[in-house]
Amino acid sequence: MRRFLASTVAASALALMLGIASARADDAVDPNAKQGGAITITYKDDVATLDPAIGYDWQNWSMIKSLFDGLMDYEPGTTKLKPDLAESYEISPDGKTFTFKLRHGVKFHNGREMTADDVKYSLDRVTNPKTQSPGAGFFGSIKGYDDVAAGKANSLSGVTAVDPYTIKFELTRPDATFLHVMAINFSHVVPKEEVEKYGADFGKHPVGTGAFKLAEWTLGQRIVFERNPDYWHKGLPHLDKITFEIGQEPIVALLRLQKGEIDVPGDGIPPAKFQEVMNDPEQKARVVVGGQLHTGYITMNTTMPPFDNVKVRQAVNMAINKDRIVQMINNRAVPANQPLPPSMPGYDKAFKGYAYDVAKAKALLAEAGHPDGFETQLFAMNTDPNPRIAQAIQQDLAAIGIKASIQSLAQANVIAAGGDKSGAPMIWSGGMAWIADFPDPSNFYGPILGCAGAVPGGWNWSWYCNKDLDAKAAEADSVVDPAKSADREKMWSAIYDKIMADAPWAPVFNEQRFTLKSARMGGADNLYVDPVHIPINYDNVYVKDVQ
């Protein structure tokens, strides 16, 4: 058994020698932060549920993180893992057993202490098919998962509560992403008695160990969070109260922000008002820009002629004028040349990809036997700006002779077409594009580029399946030792480079996040574009006008 000091995944040699979990640097709270005050956030859509096993959308993702905690978390504003409800952890040399030591004295909002049994219960619950969790698949590497998923067992045989403060996970394979999996919302810890009390309505009566607790939920109108005075992380949260106002159009939210009625419009700056905001120095100063674990891409169905020919796919890659598309969306993105976004570990900075080159694209197309181009279909989601982007792609393709007709459909219909092997020759992914569930390069592979996703109803819309790369991916994910994480990232870079040689996608851009906040909001900028807490990190921000 080796012990890895979890807070510093770079695992300093000194700490390894000491073999203890020392006080963690990230426990330090922003010394400038002021305590107290209330803020208002707006959203357009209803918050579906605050059940960590189920919630999987833009609004509730960060809310759930503030109500519940997991064994692991990330340092605020970064993608750096740290233990959270766990105090420390150990990984066996074969990478198949993870043992977590839990913090003592962590209390649920109902006052009861959280123990290892709660962790086990929460994982049994999220993997149980009756829960219908969209995140159940993340736990596939835990021993006994298949039996639970098939309804043959109620409990994961690979999860054992050794004692009230120790929980052990046995995996069927070494899984380098497991610590990330212990940080996603789906693994957050829930108290059994409250889940049983509310049944299917637990999502409307959430009880966790998080920094805030739910104070009020008026359906369709507002949700109010109140500071959890017993939060185990001393000094957090800074705010006393957060009010989420629901049903506010982004444009109305912006007007209200300008009048000082709200603090953060959760859905961001509406596209129609973007230039106006950015041209006003006063407002621009309150915009925080950050990367996002997102890539927008064009898929080409590798099983449908003529896209079964790699030269055609490469030609498409060279034909797309990404700079123009980025300009078209007011520079709210950066051009992409590979599947991974720049802020993702494993992003290959040296990789140049396919440069925009119409002549070369035409030559490649001729080599592939289509000197005069061909006719095809491009599917895209029907909400702005996606039809406009699809038109730009259509024009770029026309320049090399490819006549693409645009099928502009509702999101669910595009997803359905992509999941049908003969459904869509090309899809522009905008509006449905991949945003990572956790900051690890593997998360961009399996469901969208691996063989596992190339199934009817899957998300691998290019139907690209390279068994060799699947094996390499499995190999990379078996490198569990955090000390070798750089090697592992290199392995992943190589996998994505090979994918780009096969060109099942034409990556177009990586969206940037632009968070607009009121003048009274305080805290480091990276809290407002936190890669994990989308849109903002509610636990760590504060207001400047209290006391």
Place this chain on the structure above:
Amino acid sequence: MIAYLGRRLIQSLLILLGVSLITFALLYLLPADPVRQIAGRSATPDTVENIRRQLGLDQPFIVQYWHYLTKLLSGDLGRSYIQRSEVTELIVSRLPASLLLMVGAILCELAIGLTMGLIAAVKRGTSTDQTLMVASFVGVSAPQFVVGLLLLYVFAVRLGWFPIGGYGSWRHLVLPSLTMGILGAGWYARMMRSSMIDVLRQDYMRTARAKGLARGAILFRHALPNAILPVVAMIGIDIGVFMGGIVVVESVFGWPGIGQLAWQAIQRVDIPIIMGVTLVSAFAIVLGNLLADIIAPFIDPRIKLR
């Protein structure tokens, strides 16, 4: 009367049944797969099938519809796929807001429409009449989304008289009611004008004038009550128009009614909510029409219930 009511009730039930069947069939034929939406991107095919089975979506259409119908008859509209709450609870929690907005809209359209129609009839043929009729035409044709945002910008953002969207006080109610009311006001102005002109031509109006009654007394005591009744009887039919309008207006103003609920459900293919809101709306429209028909003969004895 009783026989008429019985017949109309049976007709109404058949209409509702038809609406439920057609909506259910359309949603069934939709190429989008709700199970995929629930299961998420990381789900294995097994998980997807499991959820499909639990929701009964692996059953043939007729079986699914039958299950829905039998549950519906016991008042159960099912559970939302995305929100995982009872659809009845979601609708009930939002219905008061929509009803309030509807009352506000009716008051607005009557106040504006009837006034405009009255003035136009009295000033018939003048430029005032023409201006009012053009205005009513604009009111009928203007898209509610644009009207809503325009009112919001002028009266809430610029002048600050009303809050910028939201719900809670009478001040919140004014702008969304006005947005909905402007559409109906156009109709009412035209109907009121022709109804009033019709009345003003009647013999008893000439008699009243011959008696030497003051102009105000003629208009408000004799003409108005006769002209207004057939117009007011149209309110029941308005409900159908409102049901379409609330989807847009509630979204613009952040009004927490069932229109907003429907709009979100459509975007997320949340079939139980779409079904529930459609049925509730259909019920409201059928009820509105029924009431209008029942009230009509009391207002105008020439109409008989048969």
